[in-house]
Amino acid sequence: MRKRSRSDPEERRSHILDEAIRIVGRHGYHGFTIQQLAQVCGMTNGGLLYHFPSKENLLVAILEERDRRDAAIVPQDVDLSARDCGSDSGYALSTVRSLLRAIVARTVAEPELARLHAVLQSEAMAPSHPAHGYFERREAMVLEEFAAMLTGHCRDPRSAARQTLAMIDGLVQQWLRANGAFDLIAQWDAAAAAILPASSAHD
């Protein structure tokens, strides 16, 4: 007679990832230990390693999980309607605004995910870090996407993309450090008004 309510194999794995995101998001890859995580999950050292054969392997799984959850939130209401209006090659400014706002809002909705991202991104600056490549690719991708979005709305989309990303990242990090003590979205809205091009006449 089992009384484990969490005997579902897949759910177990998911539970571990949940806790892992929380802990790694707080202490980083080098700062957390398998034992610590196992304890929080109510299992033994080796029990955890059954699900994720190595620490590095676990990190990869965490990153994948992050992407999965990330993808689940943002695009739903924005991406699909992205190209429905406006110029030939780009997005309408209002769409861009919505998208960026959604990105920022996601931080507030899922602070653990945001913390994980912030902490690992800095830690992974060192080329020897197991997540270095991941964040390298990811940043390039995001910059490209942002630039694409902004194309047609400003003279130097590449540069605008950098500034946009910088502002988002910077604000998010402050917000995380402050434990959510200020209104991140309002702050972003104010910043967006300055950074993003004013609405064009026909918008």
Add this chain to the structure above:
Amino acid sequence: MRKRSRSDPEERRSHILDEAIRIVGRHGYHGFTIQQLAQVCGMTNGGLLYHFPSKENLLVAILEERDRRDAAIVPQDVDLSARDCGSDSGYALSTVRSLLRAIVARTVAEPELARLHAVLQSEAMAPSHPAHGYFERREAMVLEEFAAMLTGHCRDPRSAARQTLAMIDGLVQQWLRANGAFDLIAQWDAAAAAILPASSAHD
């Protein structure tokens, strides 16, 4: 048998701190080892600990050294002339611009210091991190100073301070991650034009 003397006593300590800043700036506090640092410095594990009794103690020394070098660069050309013109209680906008530009320029002049700051700041998000308090105090201080500088130039100086700091931090981090592959100062100038209030009439 190693030559025992690299002579100058103070220089030795300084040399260790130099290397420490480089290494900790790359791998973080949890990611570097005393041995690694000692090796780079051409000494043994215990030899290094003669100068800095513990790893945590070394971190404190690193932070202090960072502040020392930091103070040596920025204010020289700006802070002294800070209050010579403009309104009674604040700084002239042009002075603010110079100061912020100097802060950004410092990153380019001393990338190792900037990297150290960026990496530790993220790692220290966890309250249990030995540098947590340091960065907590430091961010509060910087935000206050920025807000003070901007007082009189915009409606919500506190908010503007956040945005300014966010932009600087965000751009610097991108620049560090990109290994200096773009012109940080130019990028900042562009951002400053958008973020900072336009020059007043009498400026």
Add this chain to the structure above:
Amino acid sequence: MRKRSRSDPEERRSHILDEAIRIVGRHGYHGFTIQQLAQVCGMTNGGLLYHFPSKENLLVAILEERDRRDAAIVPQDVDLSARDCGSDSGYALSTVRSLLRAIVARTVAEPELARLHAVLQSEAMAPSHPAHGYFERREAMVLEEFAAMLTGHCRDPRSAARQTLAMIDGLVQQWLRANGAFDLIAQWDAAAAAILPASSAHD
């Protein structure tokens, strides 16, 4: 590659404690090393620390084990019949004699336990020693018990208790130092005849 199983889980722990008592009894807490003990037990450093998380923790376990074994030997044949005869509040002199004799005999039966006690008791004189409190409490307790036992048989039970304990400890230490080269029990019997009050008339 070593065979992984010495099977019985509890027996393993007990085996470690056995060896620990032997080694600590010989070299003291400061004089023995975890490695030394681990080697004797046929395990690695860390393997041993799996069972006893720290050196100090191991010492506590040793002390507890000592008490357990101690309790198992003495009282069986004496304590139960303690109050069956003699005065209302105390023990009969003959019972006291038996008990003390049993205590001394225990040294001969379990020299390792006695050695452990003697060595640690002296080492623990320093208040900073991790076993200081233990021996402080223990000596107070024993003195009280002895005094209680002797109450009614001599003018100053407290003083007699001190002398009795001093004689036992002194003789035991000589015997341990001499590697059991003289007859401890005979020696004690001779001493007891001098120290303890002569049998009363009605005894």
Add this chain to the structure above:
Amino acid sequence: MRKRSRSDPEERRSHILDEAIRIVGRHGYHGFTIQQLAQVCGMTNGGLLYHFPSKENLLVAILEERDRRDAAIVPQDVDLSARDCGSDSGYALSTVRSLLRAIVARTVAEPELARLHAVLQSEAMAPSHPAHGYFERREAMVLEEFAAMLTGHCRDPRSAARQTLAMIDGLVQQWLRANGAFDLIAQWDAAAAAILPASSAHD
């Protein structure tokens, strides 16, 4: 211009030994460190080792110093008059009593020396201890002397010597552990009355 008031070389050495006796008497040979001692003496690690080339060497010096001071106290008033009265080969009982009393009194007069003796004697039980031989020889010597003293006054002087030494050691250790909280000499007098043969008729 020297302002060292303790520049006398011999006095310096003596000062170190003083502190060494105190510290080793508290923590034992294994429990103290050269650094700790040097610090208390107001010198550096290496400075101390100039006077005593090694830790073991220092221990030997400590033991020698102990003997020197020991010899300086006891015999003055007793040993010289030892053989002036009584039987042909031995000492008068009253002389024995005085001598033993003087030995005990010495503990009260110089508790640090007594502590050193007690702590090292137990620690040195292990044959590998650097002071093992010293205490082995010393105990044999004392037992012989005691037995010689008691010859003619009791049936089994060897056994009486053991008991006498045991009682002294036992009481002294209790007294040290109790930080001198009871009257050691009074306690010994009481014990002596029981242990030592009653004064013979012609005494």
Add this chain to the structure above:
DNA sequence: GATGAATGAGGCTTCATTCAT
């Protein structure tokens, strides 16, 4: 699927000792 026991490597730190100055 998971545990309990263990390993081997490595980490921080301490310590006695050395040696140039």
Add this chain to the structure above:
DNA sequence: GATGAATGAAGCCTCATTCAT
């Protein structure tokens, strides 16, 4: 005589990982 700097060895402990059960 003594210091300051450094070494090399060792000490305790942690950690990722392995494996029999």
